[in-house]
Amino acid sequence: MRKLTPGIAFAGALALAFLLTPALAQKDSEAEREKICAEAGERYKELFGKEASGEAMPIVMMYRYHFCPGGLTVKPGVTVRWVNVDKRTSHSVWFRADGKEESVRLFPEEHVEMAIDLAPGEHEYLCGPHWEKEGMRGRLEVQP
Ligand SMILES: [Cu+2]
Known part of the structure; x- marks a missing residue:
């Protein structure tokens, strides 16, 4: 029994590490997202x-393959502005699952505005050039 204990402890530690890895990875990517979105906010201030948050309408920034904020809740009919605060990369806004056409590709400092005519509930949207490889997706929750 005494001989077995270290083996069991090792196996236990290994199993625990295995179980914790996805949770830690998730936490890291969330921290990374927060960092990127904080930078996006700084870029916005520099540019504009x-x-x-001081704008009259809700703003979603597009920066380093992220939408910031990643999730936004709005009332039906509200106009949302997506702004590219990147330095070189162009992005778009595409409510593909809702059968919408992709927006024009926005170059740095450009923006697009959309009056939200989607049904209440959660809608995922994509950046046309980056959703597949870079996972650039956002969520918009329309209130009832
Ligand atoms: Cu993009």
């Missing part, structure tokens, strides 16, 4: 001289 104010905070995105």
Whole structure:
């Protein structure tokens, strides 16, 4: 029994590490997202001289293959503005699952506005050039 214990402890530790890995990876990517979105906010201020939260309408920034914020909740009919605050990369907004056409490709500092005419509930949208390889996707929750 005494001889077995270290083996069991090792196996236990290994199993625990295995179980924790996905949770840690998830946490890391969430921390990474927060960091990227904080940078996006700084870029926005540099480019437009104010905070995105100070605008009259909800703003979603597009930066380093992320939508910031990644999830946004709005009332039906609200107009949302997506702004590319990247330095070189162009992005788009595409409610593909809702049968919408992809927006034009937005170059850095460009924006697109959309009046949200989607049904209440959660809608995933994509960046046309980056959703597949880079996982650039956002969520929009339309309130009832
Ligand atoms: Cu993109």
